[in-house]
Amino acid sequence: MTSILVVYSSLNGENSKSTELADYYLQSREGSETSVTKVDVAELALAHLTGEEMQAWMTDASERTSSQKRLAAVSDDLVAQLQAADEIVLAVPMYNFGIPSSLKAYFDRIARAGITFKYTETGPVGLLEGKQAKVFASRGGVYEGGDYDTQTPYLTxxxxxxxxxxxxFVYAEGLSMGEDSANxxxxxxxxxxxxxxxxxAD
Known part of the structure; x- marks a missing residue:
């Protein structure tokens, strides 16, 4: 059984092209042994990360105040979903040459020192080895491989x-350049x- 975590990030919900591509991928996997967990970070409406929230993570769980427990639980739950997944699917529209701020807020809460990565004498080491990621990126213009495509290197x-x-990565570009181009x-x-x-499948 393959556990898939799907992270949607478009403001347009089900009308989003990145959502359409991610869902098409899930449909193409039907019939295989998979379990799917879906998270829409636009609907989660995570706030910008604060020092107070980060301090809650860094405080030993046994010593957290009730407020710190509440703050830490947000990140803890998101990290647990990620740790349990074999495959991560990201549906990512391009907003002003970058990723949606809601997705950045999500990333800020899953990058946890000592949990999803650690620092060593030779540099940081990721702790979520053995997982795969698929990124379905939708753009109004055409940016793949160009200077304005900041998403691909950042996500990588x-x-x-x-x-x-x-x-x-799978890209759908030129979506605002006419119906024929989009189709x-x-x-x-x-x-x-x-x-x-x-x-x-192979």
């Missing part, structure tokens, strides 16, 4: 940092998703 670096080094891009992306699914 972040996932690698916490130990997830098997990362694959062609979505079709091409879905074709690549089928290829990914076939490789998983």
């Amino acid at each position: 670096h972040f996932l690698n940092f916490i130990g997830i080094t098997d990362v694959k 062609e891009s979505i079709a091409n992306a879905k074709g690549k998703i089928i290829e990914l699914t076939q490789k998983v």
